[in-house]
Amino acid sequence: MKLLTGKTALITGATRGIGRAIALRFAQEGAHIAFTYISNHEKAKLLEDELNAMGICAKGFCSDASVFPEAEKLIQQVITEFKQLDILVNNAGITRDNLILRMTEKDWDDVLSVNLKSVFNLSKATIKYFLKQRNGSIINLSSVVGVNGNAGQVNYASSKAGIIGFSKSLAQEIGSRNIRVNVIAPGFIKTEMTEQISPEAQEKWKAMIPLQRLGEGKEVADAALFLASDLSSYVTGHVLQVDGGMG
Ligand SMILES: NC(=O)c1ccc[n+]([C@@H]2O[C@H](COP(=O)([O-])OP(=O)(O)OC[C@H]3O[C@@H](n4cnc5c(N)ncnc54)[C@H](OP(=O)(O)O)[C@@H]3O)[C@@H](O)[C@H]2O)c1
Incomplete structure:
Protein backbone atom coordinates (compact mmCIF):
# COMPACT_ATOMS: atom_id res chain seq x y z
CA MET A 1 0.00 0.00 0.00
CA LYS A 2 1.35 3.41 -0.96
CA LEU A 3 1.57 6.14 1.68
CA LEU A 4 -1.10 8.45 0.20
CA THR A 5 -3.48 6.04 -1.54
CA GLY A 6 -7.04 7.43 -1.52
CA LYS A 7 -5.97 10.92 -0.42
CA THR A 8 -6.36 14.18 -2.36
CA ALA A 9 -3.74 16.91 -2.03
CA LEU A 10 -3.89 20.55 -3.10
CA ILE A 11 -0.50 22.17 -3.73
CA THR A 12 -0.21 25.88 -4.51
CA GLY A 13 2.43 27.01 -7.01
CA ALA A 14 3.34 23.62 -8.48
CA THR A 15 4.36 24.45 -12.05
CA ARG A 16 8.02 24.67 -11.05
CA GLY A 17 10.59 23.97 -8.38
CA ILE A 18 9.62 22.62 -4.98
CA GLY A 19 5.85 22.57 -5.62
CA ARG A 20 6.33 20.51 -8.77
CA ALA A 21 8.60 18.05 -6.93
CA ILE A 22 5.99 17.69 -4.16
CA ALA A 23 3.19 17.05 -6.70
CA LEU A 24 5.22 14.29 -8.40
CA ARG A 25 6.29 12.69 -5.09
CA PHE A 26 2.73 12.66 -3.70
CA ALA A 27 1.41 11.19 -6.98
CA GLN A 28 4.06 8.41 -6.79
CA GLU A 29 2.54 7.55 -3.41
CA GLY A 60 -4.21 22.44 -12.51
CA PHE A 61 -6.07 25.63 -11.57
CA CYS A 62 -4.95 29.14 -12.45
CA SER A 63 -5.63 30.89 -9.14
CA ASP A 64 -3.95 33.77 -7.34
CA ALA A 65 -3.23 32.53 -3.82
CA SER A 66 -2.98 36.09 -2.49
CA VAL A 67 -6.67 36.87 -3.24
CA PHE A 68 -9.13 35.50 -0.68
CA PRO A 69 -12.21 35.15 -2.95
CA GLU A 70 -10.06 33.23 -5.46
CA ALA A 71 -8.96 30.87 -2.69
CA GLU A 72 -12.58 30.24 -1.66
CA LYS A 73 -13.62 29.60 -5.28
CA LEU A 74 -10.63 27.29 -5.78
CA ILE A 75 -11.47 25.12 -2.75
CA GLN A 76 -15.09 24.80 -3.94
CA GLN A 77 -13.85 23.76 -7.40
CA VAL A 78 -11.45 21.21 -5.91
CA ILE A 79 -14.17 19.69 -3.72
CA THR A 80 -16.58 19.54 -6.70
CA GLU A 81 -13.96 17.94 -8.93
CA PHE A 82 -12.26 15.55 -6.47
CA LYS A 83 -15.10 15.07 -3.90
CA GLN A 84 -12.58 15.32 -1.05
CA LEU A 85 -9.49 17.11 0.21
CA ASP A 86 -7.05 15.72 2.76
CA ILE A 87 -3.77 17.61 2.37
CA LEU A 88 -3.06 21.29 1.73
CA VAL A 89 0.46 22.42 0.83
CA ASN A 90 0.89 26.20 0.88
CA ASN A 91 3.93 26.45 -1.34
CA ALA A 92 3.37 29.46 -3.66
CA GLY A 93 5.96 32.14 -2.99
CA ILE A 94 7.92 35.00 -4.54
CA THR A 95 10.96 37.14 -3.76
CA ARG A 96 11.45 40.87 -4.35
CA ASP A 97 14.89 41.31 -2.75
CA ASN A 98 16.49 44.65 -1.94
CA LEU A 99 18.09 46.53 0.91
CA ILE A 100 15.42 48.32 2.92
CA LEU A 101 16.46 51.78 1.69
CA ARG A 102 15.77 50.68 -1.89
CA MET A 103 12.81 48.41 -1.20
CA THR A 104 9.52 49.88 -2.41
CA GLU A 105 6.25 49.67 -0.54
CA LYS A 106 4.97 47.52 -3.44
CA ASP A 107 7.88 45.06 -2.99
CA TRP A 108 6.87 44.72 0.65
CA ASP A 109 3.13 44.38 -0.03
CA ASP A 110 3.52 41.91 -2.91
CA VAL A 111 5.77 39.56 -0.94
CA LEU A 112 3.61 39.67 2.18
CA SER A 113 0.46 39.06 0.10
CA VAL A 114 1.73 36.17 -1.98
CA ASN A 115 3.78 34.47 0.74
CA LEU A 116 1.84 35.06 3.96
CA LYS A 117 -1.70 36.25 3.23
CA SER A 118 -2.04 33.30 0.83
CA VAL A 119 -1.45 30.91 3.73
CA PHE A 120 -4.31 32.53 5.66
CA ASN A 121 -6.53 32.49 2.54
CA LEU A 122 -6.06 28.86 1.61
CA SER A 123 -6.02 27.56 5.19
CA LYS A 124 -9.25 29.40 6.10
CA ALA A 125 -11.03 28.20 2.97
CA THR A 126 -9.88 24.59 3.49
CA ILE A 127 -10.39 24.19 7.21
CA LYS A 128 -14.19 24.02 7.08
CA TYR A 129 -13.88 20.82 5.04
CA PHE A 130 -11.17 19.42 7.29
CA LEU A 131 -13.31 20.18 10.37
CA LYS A 132 -16.25 18.22 8.92
CA GLN A 133 -14.11 15.17 8.19
CA ARG A 134 -12.12 15.58 11.45
CA ASN A 135 -8.92 14.93 9.57
CA GLY A 136 -6.41 16.90 7.52
CA SER A 137 -2.80 17.91 7.15
CA ILE A 138 -1.61 21.42 6.30
CA ILE A 139 2.02 21.95 5.29
CA ASN A 140 3.32 25.49 4.94
CA LEU A 141 6.57 26.38 3.16
CA SER A 142 8.64 28.80 5.22
CA SER A 143 12.41 29.21 4.80
CA VAL A 144 15.64 29.16 6.78
CA VAL A 145 15.53 32.92 6.14
CA GLY A 146 12.34 33.11 8.23
CA VAL A 147 14.24 31.49 11.11
CA ASN A 148 17.59 33.31 10.87
CA GLY A 149 16.89 36.47 8.83
CA ASN A 150 18.92 37.59 5.80
CA ALA A 151 20.20 41.00 4.71
CA GLY A 152 18.35 42.21 1.62
CA GLN A 153 15.24 40.20 2.37
CA VAL A 154 13.30 41.99 5.15
CA ASN A 155 10.06 41.44 3.22
CA TYR A 156 10.70 37.76 2.47
CA ALA A 157 12.07 36.99 5.96
CA SER A 158 9.04 38.66 7.58
CA SER A 159 6.62 36.66 5.44
CA LYS A 160 8.42 33.40 6.20
CA ALA A 161 8.71 34.10 9.94
CA GLY A 162 5.01 35.00 9.90
CA ILE A 163 4.22 31.58 8.44
CA ILE A 164 5.87 29.92 11.44
CA GLY A 165 3.82 31.97 13.95
CA PHE A 166 0.66 31.34 11.94
CA SER A 167 1.25 27.59 11.78
CA LYS A 168 2.12 27.12 15.45
CA SER A 169 -1.01 29.08 16.44
CA LEU A 170 -3.32 27.25 14.05
CA ALA A 171 -1.91 23.89 15.19
CA GLN A 172 -3.04 24.78 18.73
CA GLU A 173 -6.46 25.95 17.52
CA ILE A 174 -7.43 22.86 15.54
CA GLY A 175 -5.37 20.02 17.00
CA SER A 176 -8.41 18.78 18.96
CA ARG A 177 -10.13 18.12 15.59
CA ASN A 178 -7.28 15.90 14.39
CA ILE A 179 -6.04 18.52 11.93
CA ARG A 180 -2.28 18.89 11.84
CA VAL A 181 -0.36 21.99 10.77
CA ASN A 182 3.38 21.84 10.14
CA VAL A 183 6.08 23.91 8.47
CA ILE A 184 8.98 23.05 6.22
CA ALA A 185 11.83 25.55 6.30
CA PRO A 186 14.06 24.77 3.32
CA GLY A 187 17.57 26.11 3.01
CA PHE A 188 19.10 26.75 -0.37
CA ILE A 189 17.27 24.58 -2.94
CA LYS A 190 18.04 24.49 -6.69
CA THR A 191 15.01 26.13 -8.37
CA GLU A 192 14.26 29.13 -10.61
CA MET A 193 13.96 31.21 -7.40
CA THR A 194 17.59 30.55 -6.43
CA GLU A 195 18.84 30.89 -10.04
CA GLN A 196 18.35 34.64 -9.57
CA ILE A 197 21.15 34.66 -6.98
CA SER A 198 24.62 35.50 -8.33
CA PRO A 199 27.22 32.67 -8.59
CA GLU A 200 29.43 34.53 -6.05
CA ALA A 201 26.60 34.71 -3.53
CA GLN A 202 25.77 31.03 -4.20
CA GLU A 203 29.38 30.05 -3.37
CA LYS A 204 29.22 32.11 -0.17
CA TRP A 205 26.04 30.32 0.87
CA LYS A 206 27.48 26.89 0.01
CA ALA A 207 30.42 27.50 2.34
CA MET A 208 27.93 28.01 5.19
CA ILE A 209 26.14 24.69 4.59
CA PRO A 210 27.51 21.74 6.60
CA LEU A 211 26.51 19.32 3.80
CA GLN A 212 28.42 21.64 1.38
CA ARG A 213 25.85 21.60 -1.43
CA LEU A 214 22.50 23.03 -2.49
CA GLY A 215 19.42 20.88 -1.89
CA GLU A 216 17.15 19.33 -4.51
CA GLY A 217 13.39 19.83 -4.80
CA LYS A 218 12.86 16.12 -4.26
CA GLU A 219 14.62 16.31 -0.88
CA VAL A 220 12.03 18.88 0.26
CA ALA A 221 9.29 16.71 -1.29
CA ASP A 222 10.36 13.73 0.85
CA ALA A 223 9.95 15.88 3.98
CA ALA A 224 6.52 16.98 2.74
CA LEU A 225 5.55 13.35 2.18
CA PHE A 226 6.41 12.56 5.81
CA LEU A 227 4.27 15.47 7.06
CA ALA A 228 1.38 14.67 4.69
CA SER A 229 1.18 10.97 5.53
CA ASP A 230 0.28 9.00 8.65
CA LEU A 231 4.00 8.55 9.30
CA SER A 232 3.74 11.90 11.12
CA SER A 233 0.34 11.29 12.79
CA TYR A 234 1.63 12.61 16.17
CA VAL A 235 3.50 15.62 14.74
CA THR A 236 1.92 19.08 14.69
CA GLY A 237 3.11 22.67 15.15
CA HIS A 238 6.57 21.56 14.08
CA VAL A 239 9.13 23.37 11.91
CA LEU A 240 11.15 20.86 9.91
CA GLN A 241 14.33 22.43 8.55
CA VAL A 242 15.48 20.87 5.28
CA ASP A 243 18.64 22.88 4.85
CA GLY A 244 21.76 20.69 4.84
CA GLY A 245 22.38 21.76 8.44
CA MET A 246 22.72 25.51 7.80
CA GLY A 247 19.89 26.52 10.17
N1 LIG B 1 14.17 27.60 -3.67
C1 LIG B 1 14.63 27.75 -2.44
O1 LIG B 1 15.84 27.72 -2.19
C2 LIG B 1 13.67 28.00 -1.31
C3 LIG B 1 14.20 28.09 -0.02
C4 LIG B 1 13.34 28.28 1.06
C5 LIG B 1 11.98 28.40 0.85
N2 LIG B 1 11.47 28.32 -0.41
C6 LIG B 1 10.02 28.46 -0.56
O2 LIG B 1 9.49 27.31 -1.22
C7 LIG B 1 8.40 27.69 -2.04
C8 LIG B 1 8.65 27.27 -3.49
O3 LIG B 1 9.85 27.88 -3.95
P1 LIG B 1 10.46 27.59 -5.41
O4 LIG B 1 11.89 27.96 -5.35
O5 LIG B 1 10.05 26.24 -5.87
O6 LIG B 1 9.68 28.74 -6.26
P2 LIG B 1 9.60 28.97 -7.85
O7 LIG B 1 10.43 27.98 -8.59
O8 LIG B 1 9.84 30.42 -8.06
O9 LIG B 1 8.04 28.64 -8.16
C9 LIG B 1 7.04 29.43 -7.60
C10 LIG B 1 5.67 28.82 -7.90
O10 LIG B 1 4.67 29.66 -7.28
C11 LIG B 1 3.70 30.03 -8.25
N3 LIG B 1 3.14 31.33 -7.87
C12 LIG B 1 3.77 32.53 -7.79
N4 LIG B 1 2.91 33.49 -7.37
C13 LIG B 1 1.70 32.87 -7.18
C14 LIG B 1 0.42 33.31 -6.76
N5 LIG B 1 0.18 34.58 -6.46
N6 LIG B 1 -0.58 32.40 -6.69
C15 LIG B 1 -0.37 31.09 -7.00
N7 LIG B 1 0.83 30.61 -7.40
C16 LIG B 1 1.85 31.50 -7.50
C17 LIG B 1 4.44 30.02 -9.59
O11 LIG B 1 3.50 29.87 -10.68
P3 LIG B 1 3.89 30.31 -12.21
O12 LIG B 1 4.80 29.21 -12.74
O13 LIG B 1 2.57 30.35 -12.92
O14 LIG B 1 4.59 31.63 -12.13
C18 LIG B 1 5.31 28.77 -9.38
O15 LIG B 1 4.57 27.59 -9.63
C19 LIG B 1 8.25 29.22 -1.88
O16 LIG B 1 7.29 29.50 -0.89
C20 LIG B 1 9.64 29.63 -1.42
O17 LIG B 1 9.60 30.83 -0.70
C21 LIG B 1 12.30 28.13 -1.49
Missing part, protein backbone atom coordinates in the same frame (compact mmCIF):
# COMPACT_ATOMS: atom_id res chain seq x y z
CA GLY A 30 -0.98 7.33 -4.89
CA ALA A 31 -2.45 10.78 -4.07
CA HIS A 32 -4.78 12.59 -6.45
CA ILE A 33 -3.37 16.06 -7.12
CA ALA A 34 -4.98 19.47 -7.48
CA PHE A 35 -2.42 22.19 -8.02
CA THR A 36 -2.33 25.91 -8.75
CA TYR A 37 -0.17 28.39 -10.62
CA ILE A 38 -0.42 32.08 -11.49
CA SER A 39 0.60 32.51 -15.16
CA ASN A 40 2.44 29.53 -16.61
CA HIS A 41 -0.37 27.75 -18.51
CA GLU A 42 2.03 25.70 -20.63
CA LYS A 43 3.97 24.24 -17.68
CA ALA A 44 0.69 23.61 -15.86
CA LYS A 45 -0.65 21.56 -18.78
CA LEU A 46 2.61 19.57 -18.99
CA LEU A 47 2.48 18.79 -15.26
CA GLU A 48 -1.21 17.85 -15.43
CA ASP A 49 -0.47 15.40 -18.28
CA GLU A 50 2.58 13.97 -16.49
CA LEU A 51 0.61 13.40 -13.29
CA ASN A 52 -2.41 11.87 -15.04
CA ALA A 53 -0.05 9.47 -16.86
CA MET A 54 0.98 8.19 -13.41
CA GLY A 55 -2.51 6.70 -12.97
CA ILE A 56 -3.93 9.25 -10.52
CA CYS A 57 -6.35 12.15 -11.16
CA ALA A 58 -4.71 15.56 -11.50
CA LYS A 59 -5.91 19.02 -12.43
Whole structure:
Protein backbone atom coordinates (compact mmCIF):
# COMPACT_ATOMS: atom_id res chain seq x y z
CA MET A 1 0.00 0.00 0.00
CA LYS A 2 1.35 3.41 -0.96
CA LEU A 3 1.57 6.14 1.68
CA LEU A 4 -1.10 8.45 0.20
CA THR A 5 -3.48 6.04 -1.54
CA GLY A 6 -7.04 7.43 -1.52
CA LYS A 7 -5.97 10.92 -0.42
CA THR A 8 -6.36 14.18 -2.36
CA ALA A 9 -3.74 16.91 -2.03
CA LEU A 10 -3.89 20.55 -3.10
CA ILE A 11 -0.50 22.17 -3.73
CA THR A 12 -0.21 25.88 -4.51
CA GLY A 13 2.43 27.01 -7.01
CA ALA A 14 3.34 23.62 -8.48
CA THR A 15 4.36 24.45 -12.05
CA ARG A 16 8.02 24.67 -11.05
CA GLY A 17 10.59 23.97 -8.38
CA ILE A 18 9.62 22.62 -4.98
CA GLY A 19 5.85 22.57 -5.62
CA ARG A 20 6.33 20.51 -8.77
CA ALA A 21 8.60 18.05 -6.93
CA ILE A 22 5.99 17.69 -4.16
CA ALA A 23 3.19 17.05 -6.70
CA LEU A 24 5.22 14.29 -8.40
CA ARG A 25 6.29 12.69 -5.09
CA PHE A 26 2.73 12.66 -3.70
CA ALA A 27 1.41 11.19 -6.98
CA GLN A 28 4.06 8.41 -6.79
CA GLU A 29 2.54 7.55 -3.41
CA GLY A 30 -0.98 7.33 -4.89
CA ALA A 31 -2.45 10.78 -4.07
CA HIS A 32 -4.78 12.59 -6.45
CA ILE A 33 -3.37 16.06 -7.12
CA ALA A 34 -4.98 19.47 -7.48
CA PHE A 35 -2.42 22.19 -8.02
CA THR A 36 -2.33 25.91 -8.75
CA TYR A 37 -0.17 28.39 -10.62
CA ILE A 38 -0.42 32.08 -11.49
CA SER A 39 0.60 32.51 -15.16
CA ASN A 40 2.44 29.53 -16.61
CA HIS A 41 -0.37 27.75 -18.51
CA GLU A 42 2.03 25.70 -20.63
CA LYS A 43 3.97 24.24 -17.68
CA ALA A 44 0.69 23.61 -15.86
CA LYS A 45 -0.65 21.56 -18.78
CA LEU A 46 2.61 19.57 -18.99
CA LEU A 47 2.48 18.79 -15.26
CA GLU A 48 -1.21 17.85 -15.43
CA ASP A 49 -0.47 15.40 -18.28
CA GLU A 50 2.58 13.97 -16.49
CA LEU A 51 0.61 13.40 -13.29
CA ASN A 52 -2.41 11.87 -15.04
CA ALA A 53 -0.05 9.47 -16.86
CA MET A 54 0.98 8.19 -13.41
CA GLY A 55 -2.51 6.70 -12.97
CA ILE A 56 -3.93 9.25 -10.52
CA CYS A 57 -6.35 12.15 -11.16
CA ALA A 58 -4.71 15.56 -11.50
CA LYS A 59 -5.91 19.02 -12.43
CA GLY A 60 -4.21 22.44 -12.51
CA PHE A 61 -6.07 25.63 -11.57
CA CYS A 62 -4.95 29.14 -12.45
CA SER A 63 -5.63 30.89 -9.14
CA ASP A 64 -3.95 33.77 -7.34
CA ALA A 65 -3.23 32.53 -3.82
CA SER A 66 -2.98 36.09 -2.49
CA VAL A 67 -6.67 36.87 -3.24
CA PHE A 68 -9.13 35.50 -0.68
CA PRO A 69 -12.21 35.15 -2.95
CA GLU A 70 -10.06 33.23 -5.46
CA ALA A 71 -8.96 30.87 -2.69
CA GLU A 72 -12.58 30.24 -1.66
CA LYS A 73 -13.62 29.60 -5.28
CA LEU A 74 -10.63 27.29 -5.78
CA ILE A 75 -11.47 25.12 -2.75
CA GLN A 76 -15.09 24.80 -3.94
CA GLN A 77 -13.85 23.76 -7.40
CA VAL A 78 -11.45 21.21 -5.91
CA ILE A 79 -14.17 19.69 -3.72
CA THR A 80 -16.58 19.54 -6.70
CA GLU A 81 -13.96 17.94 -8.93
CA PHE A 82 -12.26 15.55 -6.47
CA LYS A 83 -15.10 15.07 -3.90
CA GLN A 84 -12.58 15.32 -1.05
CA LEU A 85 -9.49 17.11 0.21
CA ASP A 86 -7.05 15.72 2.76
CA ILE A 87 -3.77 17.61 2.37
CA LEU A 88 -3.06 21.29 1.73
CA VAL A 89 0.46 22.42 0.83
CA ASN A 90 0.89 26.20 0.88
CA ASN A 91 3.93 26.45 -1.34
CA ALA A 92 3.37 29.46 -3.66
CA GLY A 93 5.96 32.14 -2.99
CA ILE A 94 7.92 35.00 -4.54
CA THR A 95 10.96 37.14 -3.76
CA ARG A 96 11.45 40.87 -4.35
CA ASP A 97 14.89 41.31 -2.75
CA ASN A 98 16.49 44.65 -1.94
CA LEU A 99 18.09 46.53 0.91
CA ILE A 100 15.42 48.32 2.92
CA LEU A 101 16.46 51.78 1.69
CA ARG A 102 15.77 50.68 -1.89
CA MET A 103 12.81 48.41 -1.20
CA THR A 104 9.52 49.88 -2.41
CA GLU A 105 6.25 49.67 -0.54
CA LYS A 106 4.97 47.52 -3.44
CA ASP A 107 7.88 45.06 -2.99
CA TRP A 108 6.87 44.72 0.65
CA ASP A 109 3.13 44.38 -0.03
CA ASP A 110 3.52 41.91 -2.91
CA VAL A 111 5.77 39.56 -0.94
CA LEU A 112 3.61 39.67 2.18
CA SER A 113 0.46 39.06 0.10
CA VAL A 114 1.73 36.17 -1.98
CA ASN A 115 3.78 34.47 0.74
CA LEU A 116 1.84 35.06 3.96
CA LYS A 117 -1.70 36.25 3.23
CA SER A 118 -2.04 33.30 0.83
CA VAL A 119 -1.45 30.91 3.73
CA PHE A 120 -4.31 32.53 5.66
CA ASN A 121 -6.53 32.49 2.54
CA LEU A 122 -6.06 28.86 1.61
CA SER A 123 -6.02 27.56 5.19
CA LYS A 124 -9.25 29.40 6.10
CA ALA A 125 -11.03 28.20 2.97
CA THR A 126 -9.88 24.59 3.49
CA ILE A 127 -10.39 24.19 7.21
CA LYS A 128 -14.19 24.02 7.08
CA TYR A 129 -13.88 20.82 5.04
CA PHE A 130 -11.17 19.42 7.29
CA LEU A 131 -13.31 20.18 10.37
CA LYS A 132 -16.25 18.22 8.92
CA GLN A 133 -14.11 15.17 8.19
CA ARG A 134 -12.12 15.58 11.45
CA ASN A 135 -8.92 14.93 9.57
CA GLY A 136 -6.41 16.90 7.52
CA SER A 137 -2.80 17.91 7.15
CA ILE A 138 -1.61 21.42 6.30
CA ILE A 139 2.02 21.95 5.29
CA ASN A 140 3.32 25.49 4.94
CA LEU A 141 6.57 26.38 3.16
CA SER A 142 8.64 28.80 5.22
CA SER A 143 12.41 29.21 4.80
CA VAL A 144 15.64 29.16 6.78
CA VAL A 145 15.53 32.92 6.14
CA GLY A 146 12.34 33.11 8.23
CA VAL A 147 14.24 31.49 11.11
CA ASN A 148 17.59 33.31 10.87
CA GLY A 149 16.89 36.47 8.83
CA ASN A 150 18.92 37.59 5.80
CA ALA A 151 20.20 41.00 4.71
CA GLY A 152 18.35 42.21 1.62
CA GLN A 153 15.24 40.20 2.37
CA VAL A 154 13.30 41.99 5.15
CA ASN A 155 10.06 41.44 3.22
CA TYR A 156 10.70 37.76 2.47
CA ALA A 157 12.07 36.99 5.96
CA SER A 158 9.04 38.66 7.58
CA SER A 159 6.62 36.66 5.44
CA LYS A 160 8.42 33.40 6.20
CA ALA A 161 8.71 34.10 9.94
CA GLY A 162 5.01 35.00 9.90
CA ILE A 163 4.22 31.58 8.44
CA ILE A 164 5.87 29.92 11.44
CA GLY A 165 3.82 31.97 13.95
CA PHE A 166 0.66 31.34 11.94
CA SER A 167 1.25 27.59 11.78
CA LYS A 168 2.12 27.12 15.45
CA SER A 169 -1.01 29.08 16.44
CA LEU A 170 -3.32 27.25 14.05
CA ALA A 171 -1.91 23.89 15.19
CA GLN A 172 -3.04 24.78 18.73
CA GLU A 173 -6.46 25.95 17.52
CA ILE A 174 -7.43 22.86 15.54
CA GLY A 175 -5.37 20.02 17.00
CA SER A 176 -8.41 18.78 18.96
CA ARG A 177 -10.13 18.12 15.59
CA ASN A 178 -7.28 15.90 14.39
CA ILE A 179 -6.04 18.52 11.93
CA ARG A 180 -2.28 18.89 11.84
CA VAL A 181 -0.36 21.99 10.77
CA ASN A 182 3.38 21.84 10.14
CA VAL A 183 6.08 23.91 8.47
CA ILE A 184 8.98 23.05 6.22
CA ALA A 185 11.83 25.55 6.30
CA PRO A 186 14.06 24.77 3.32
CA GLY A 187 17.57 26.11 3.01
CA PHE A 188 19.10 26.75 -0.37
CA ILE A 189 17.27 24.58 -2.94
CA LYS A 190 18.04 24.49 -6.69
CA THR A 191 15.01 26.13 -8.37
CA GLU A 192 14.26 29.13 -10.61
CA MET A 193 13.96 31.21 -7.40
CA THR A 194 17.59 30.55 -6.43
CA GLU A 195 18.84 30.89 -10.04
CA GLN A 196 18.35 34.64 -9.57
CA ILE A 197 21.15 34.66 -6.98
CA SER A 198 24.62 35.50 -8.33
CA PRO A 199 27.22 32.67 -8.59
CA GLU A 200 29.43 34.53 -6.05
CA ALA A 201 26.60 34.71 -3.53
CA GLN A 202 25.77 31.03 -4.20
CA GLU A 203 29.38 30.05 -3.37
CA LYS A 204 29.22 32.11 -0.17
CA TRP A 205 26.04 30.32 0.87
CA LYS A 206 27.48 26.89 0.01
CA ALA A 207 30.42 27.50 2.34
CA MET A 208 27.93 28.01 5.19
CA ILE A 209 26.14 24.69 4.59
CA PRO A 210 27.51 21.74 6.60
CA LEU A 211 26.51 19.32 3.80
CA GLN A 212 28.42 21.64 1.38
CA ARG A 213 25.85 21.60 -1.43
CA LEU A 214 22.50 23.03 -2.49
CA GLY A 215 19.42 20.88 -1.89
CA GLU A 216 17.15 19.33 -4.51
CA GLY A 217 13.39 19.83 -4.80
CA LYS A 218 12.86 16.12 -4.26
CA GLU A 219 14.62 16.31 -0.88
CA VAL A 220 12.03 18.88 0.26
CA ALA A 221 9.29 16.71 -1.29
CA ASP A 222 10.36 13.73 0.85
CA ALA A 223 9.95 15.88 3.98
CA ALA A 224 6.52 16.98 2.74
CA LEU A 225 5.55 13.35 2.18
CA PHE A 226 6.41 12.56 5.81
CA LEU A 227 4.27 15.47 7.06
CA ALA A 228 1.38 14.67 4.69
CA SER A 229 1.18 10.97 5.53
CA ASP A 230 0.28 9.00 8.65
CA LEU A 231 4.00 8.55 9.30
CA SER A 232 3.74 11.90 11.12
CA SER A 233 0.34 11.29 12.79
CA TYR A 234 1.63 12.61 16.17
CA VAL A 235 3.50 15.62 14.74
CA THR A 236 1.92 19.08 14.69
CA GLY A 237 3.11 22.67 15.15
CA HIS A 238 6.57 21.56 14.08
CA VAL A 239 9.13 23.37 11.91
CA LEU A 240 11.15 20.86 9.91
CA GLN A 241 14.33 22.43 8.55
CA VAL A 242 15.48 20.87 5.28
CA ASP A 243 18.64 22.88 4.85
CA GLY A 244 21.76 20.69 4.84
CA GLY A 245 22.38 21.76 8.44
CA MET A 246 22.72 25.51 7.80
CA GLY A 247 19.89 26.52 10.17
N1 LIG B 1 14.17 27.60 -3.67
C1 LIG B 1 14.63 27.75 -2.44
O1 LIG B 1 15.84 27.72 -2.19
C2 LIG B 1 13.67 28.00 -1.31
C3 LIG B 1 14.20 28.09 -0.02
C4 LIG B 1 13.34 28.28 1.06
C5 LIG B 1 11.98 28.40 0.85
N2 LIG B 1 11.47 28.32 -0.41
C6 LIG B 1 10.02 28.46 -0.56
O2 LIG B 1 9.49 27.31 -1.22
C7 LIG B 1 8.40 27.69 -2.04
C8 LIG B 1 8.65 27.27 -3.49
O3 LIG B 1 9.85 27.88 -3.95
P1 LIG B 1 10.46 27.59 -5.41
O4 LIG B 1 11.89 27.96 -5.35
O5 LIG B 1 10.05 26.24 -5.87
O6 LIG B 1 9.68 28.74 -6.26
P2 LIG B 1 9.60 28.97 -7.85
O7 LIG B 1 10.43 27.98 -8.59
O8 LIG B 1 9.84 30.42 -8.06
O9 LIG B 1 8.04 28.64 -8.16
C9 LIG B 1 7.04 29.43 -7.60
C10 LIG B 1 5.67 28.82 -7.90
O10 LIG B 1 4.67 29.66 -7.28
C11 LIG B 1 3.70 30.03 -8.25
N3 LIG B 1 3.14 31.33 -7.87
C12 LIG B 1 3.77 32.53 -7.79
N4 LIG B 1 2.91 33.49 -7.37
C13 LIG B 1 1.70 32.87 -7.18
C14 LIG B 1 0.42 33.31 -6.76
N5 LIG B 1 0.18 34.58 -6.46
N6 LIG B 1 -0.58 32.40 -6.69
C15 LIG B 1 -0.37 31.09 -7.00
N7 LIG B 1 0.83 30.61 -7.40
C16 LIG B 1 1.85 31.50 -7.50
C17 LIG B 1 4.44 30.02 -9.59
O11 LIG B 1 3.50 29.87 -10.68
P3 LIG B 1 3.89 30.31 -12.21
O12 LIG B 1 4.80 29.21 -12.74
O13 LIG B 1 2.57 30.35 -12.92
O14 LIG B 1 4.59 31.63 -12.13
C18 LIG B 1 5.31 28.77 -9.38
O15 LIG B 1 4.57 27.59 -9.63
C19 LIG B 1 8.25 29.22 -1.88
O16 LIG B 1 7.29 29.50 -0.89
C20 LIG B 1 9.64 29.63 -1.42
O17 LIG B 1 9.60 30.83 -0.70
C21 LIG B 1 12.30 28.13 -1.49
